[in-house]
Structure formats: structure tokens, C-alpha cells
Amino acid sequence: MGGATVIPPVSAQNGELFRETIDDGGATASVSESGSIIAFGVYPGTARAYIATDSNDYEAVEFVLPGDSSGFPVSHVAVTEETNTIVAAAMDVDVFGGGNLDDAGGLIGTPSTEAEWAYEQPGLWDIGVSGDLTTVAAVSNPMDVAPHVGVVQEGELAWEQPLEDAAGWAVDVSDDGQYIAVACVHIDDGLERSGQPNVRLYGADGDLLWRHETAEDVLDIAINEDEGIVVAGTDDWSTLAFDLDGELRWQRDESPTMTVLSGDGTTIVAESPVTALDSSDGSVLWESEMGNANVVADPMTVSADGTRVAVSTLDFELFVLENGEPIWEGENEAGPYYSAISADGSTLAAMEVDNDAKNAALVGYPLGT
Template sequence: MRVTLSILFLLLLSALPTLAAAAAPGEIPLCEVTVPGEIKEIALNTDGTGMAVLSDQTLSWHNSDETPGWEVPANNAETIGVSEDGSLLVSGGADLRTYDRDGGRAFRFDTGYFALGTAVSPEGSCIAAGFDNKSLTVFRADTQDGFEPVWTAGTTEDVISMALADNGSHLAACTRDGMVNSYTGDGRLLWRYDTGSERLTCAVTGDGSYVVVGADHGVVLLLNRNGILIREEVVGERLPAVSISADGSVVAIGGDDGVVLRSLQGDDLGTIGNGSVQAVALSADGSRVAAGQGEHLALFSTGTDEIMPVTAAAASTTAGTDTTGGEPVPARTQQAGLSVLPALAAVALLLGGRR
């Protein structure tokens, strides 16, 4: 009997690492960087080991292990994006440009119009730009290590923020008239959502299932792939910077009092730092978050490394219905870790009683 109970105890104990609840976000930065000029935008690679930083003076790449990166003049760029492996960086400004891993300029596209919004798909096969002539263009990689335009769409107003899903299968584009526009990979308009705000920023999950939008007056919106509002939250008094992990497990909101972390269900995962954050970026795996304050960038752990991923099977069997009429949002899976604790306690008592 002692052997059987011991084996049962070890089996239950071995299940805990995969079911553990998330740890608290890190309070001490993993690394810090100071750049020339005010930071405008940040982008991270998959695990947060590489950071692209756009300021009003420079565009630069930094490695979290402090090995040398690179830096070039900002060239009036307003926005950037980076592929998950860090091999492709795109910037939008007086023209559309891409850079390789070493900072070499790989591609340039000049329409004579200013590129106010840019995006790159996670695997780097597709880039997009929105111009100040009320149009947007999507490009796909060609055989010459460049990009060719594959479709262009007219918009109701100038595009000011963009985000691409995997393979360019979905595109979210925010325009100056307060609209969030969703397109298929071949340029078909799926839906438009009116936020009522003239200033917007957006991010999407890797598969395009969710779009998170930051709007004027501290409003953050979560929309599903059908353009249905899942949740709305006020987090401050100004335009919040927003980011979302590839699987949607973590949402980061940069505002007046540091970076607020949320789960897809709206659970509070903690707050990192303090003071006004004007730029924020999550790594694709959600384990790292970068915050830009003035000329200073700091990289933190989100403390979510131990959250069990929400798989398709888990989502279909543990979904909870939202209250806004949208699609169900996967329920929190980390709660499963707590369900084995009573069993462990009972086994421990039995083992102790037989000594």
C-alpha cells in the first residue's frame, strides 16, 4: 500500500508544472536601453531577445544580452514592425523601407506619399503600408529577396496603424475617421468598426482571431475576427499603446501608470513599471514586454511563462460565453492547476498516517 500511494503522489506531483498558475510580472528590468530622441514605437522578436526601437532620431536594433546591434537615422519614420525571427524590420515614413538582420536596407518603396502605418507578418513573407493618400498596399516576398505589391485598396481616410496576421491572411487597418477595417489576405474587406476616435493603434493575434485597439481617452477595445466587440475598458486619459501575444494569452496596455497586463478574458495579470508609457510591445510568446518612456526602454518578464497554452481542444470544451454578443472566449486554463491540490493533500495525509 505504501508503494502504491507513493507512486500516486509522484504522478500527481509531476502534473503540477504544466498546470501551474502564472507568476507575478518581473519588477526588475531584464535589460535597459537609452536611445537618442523620444521613443515612438517598439517591436520585439519571438522571445523578446531582440528589440527594434524607433525614436524621432534613430531606428535601432538591440539584443537583450547586450551584444552589438545596429542603428540608422530615423529618416522621418513614424512606425515600425518586425518579423518574429528578427530577420526583417519594416519602417514607414517618407517612404517604405525594410532592413535585414544586420541593419542593411533590403527594400525601398516610394509612392511620393507618406507611409503613416506599416506592418509585417510574423513569418516575414508579407508587409503592408498605409499612405496619406487614403490608400493601403500589401506586398509579398518575391524570388529576388524583395517585395512585390499584390493588392491596393482605397480607404475612407488615411491609415494610421496596421497589423498583419500569419502569412498576411488577415490585415487590420485603423484610419483617421475612427474606423477599424479588416481585410482578407487577398484584399477583400470583411468588416468595419467605428470607434469614434481620430487616433488609433492596433495589434492582432497570429491567426487574426482577435484585434486589440487603443483609442483616444484611454479606451482599449477587443474585437473578434467578425468585428464584434468582446470587451471595452478605460485605462487612462490618453491614447494607450497596445500589444497582444501571438496566441492571444496576454494583452499589454501602455498608459499613464506603467504597463497593464490582461488575459484574453480580461483578468488582471499585473502592472509593470510606473509613469507614462508611450510605446509598448509584447514578444510573440507573451513572455516579455518592452516599455518606452521618453528616451528610455526597459524589457521585463511578464511572469506568464508557466501559463498552460490555450489549445483549440481546450477552447472548444472550456469556453465561457461573453456578455457582448460576440464569440465565446476561451476560459482560463490555469485554474486547472488548483483542482489537483485537494487530491495531493489527501495523498499526503494518507502517507503521513501510515508512518
């Protein structure tokens, strides 16, 4: 589509990298490794990315998924500055895809780019990505089709596997793309539950390496190949940690429960209350006085070293904690925040939803180091 079109940078207020208000809201955010790309799932089937320029401004680019875009906006988004690529998913139309933001073009309005690749997965529920976004896994939790996991490598569908006696709820891909961890729940047809919840680990070629059955639904999953760990959180407040061979390292059968794993694999962030656990043994590193995390979407994100955590609360507040202590906070009177923090902890993305005005502010904040 040609080179990126130069447009005036979006506005910024004191203490902000940029701010732009859009008519339609969204429900997800993502930040690249050092914060040079910040993206939000906004209009139906569209993600809006802000890319840092040489003059320290940010310019907007839109990424568009194919297909019918009626309904909800993009539900998942991930970006990397290594290759300026983006991956997004729209649950309402069962589509996920990726592309390169450098290909954005257009003569009028915001430069945009369409997906270079995209796949339809009936019942799409969650996606996971490798560090460079070249491996993307998707799981389904459908009412009327067979649940399965599908993996795309380098833009091509590599393999699909049925989940058989369970439905997919969450999925994560190791940073190197060699492992795919899946959290499975009961199959629910609206009348009754059936099947067997479990944790599964697949290899890059689609082989099922192991599976561990649980009594209750598995709602969160994360993997880190450097630490050799798979961590899962269940609906009955249990946190389980496995090695890559499927052996249970430790289990914690009490709240708080695992939500997210730091990029280096050393720190588990759990809630409620917001707590950091040592991934090696489940011991508590610190505990915050924060209330319940916002479980609607993007509840918490964590820096790669586990020291900084962004938390959106049910009271329409947004906090950044450093080792459990608040270092940044915001309050939104008219709606929730959807947020993300960069891997280096220096940059915060915040979607500030205004339920009264039916719009949302997309904002980037510098946090320092």
C-alpha cells in the first residue's frame, strides 16, 4: 500500500505522550517493548496504533481486519517494535490476523493498512503470541462447533487440534514460539456443563506434550521457556506451576490466584488482592492494598522484570505499582480503563472510556525508569 503517510501528530497534554478521543470505544490495549508503539482495539474490526517519530511525537495508523466488522471492536491486540508488526483479533466475527504497520498508506485521513494474513476460527475466544509475533495461537469456546486450538506460523496456518472433551478459555505462546499452553474449561451449552477442564502443552509442531486435569475451570495460563515453567489459575482459586515436562512444581490453593506472568518468568501477578508471587515456589514477594482488579478486560499487565504492574480497578481507577507501591494513578469518573504497560516499564497505554459521552480517550503516558 506504499509508505506511511505523514500526518500531523496527535495532541498531547502535560504529562502525556499523546491523547486522542474517538467516537467508538474499545476494550483492549498493548504497548511494544520500550513504548515506541502503543495500540488499542477500537472501531469494529480495527486497531489504532500510535508510532513514535524521530521528533518524539506520535503518529496514528489504523490496522483493519477483514470481514464483517459489525458488533464489538477488536478484542485482542499485540505489537512489537522489532519489526513494526501487529496482531489483532475480533471475537465477534471469529477473525484474527496480522500485518506490518510500515505498510500503512492513504491520501486522506489516518494512514491504514489491511491484514497481510487472517484466519477465521469459529468460537474464537483468546489468542496468544510469541515475542516476535511470528507464532500466533487461537482457542475457541463455541456453543455450536467443536472446540479447538489453531496455530499460525509466519502467516500460514501450521496446524489445528481438537480440544475434544473441553473448551478453550485462554492460550499463551512461549517467547520463542516453541510451546503453546492452553487453559481448558467445561463445555457449556447454556443448559449444562460437560467435559473435563485441564491444562495442555503443545509443541511447535502440534504434538500434545502433556495434559493435566483439574476439578474446576482453568481461566488463566502463561508459559516461559527460560524459567521452564507453565503457570495456571483455576476457578476455585488455585494456582498451579508445572515444569515443561508436565511435572507439578507447586500448588497454591488459596486466593490470590494467578493472572499474569512476567516476561522473564520470575514473577506471577495474582489477585485479589493484587499480589506478586515468586514463580519458583509460590511464595509472596509483595502484596498491595489495592481492591479487586477489573476482570472485564485487560485486568493487569506487568513489566518484563515483574517490578511494575498496571491495574484497572472496578472503581474506574488506574494504578501503576512498583514492587507493590503506587507510583502513578488516574481516576476516570465516567467509565473503566483498559491499559497496558511496556516490557521495560517506561510507558503506559490507557483507554479512558466515557460511558456518558459514548466515546473514549486513547492516551499514552510516560512513566520513567
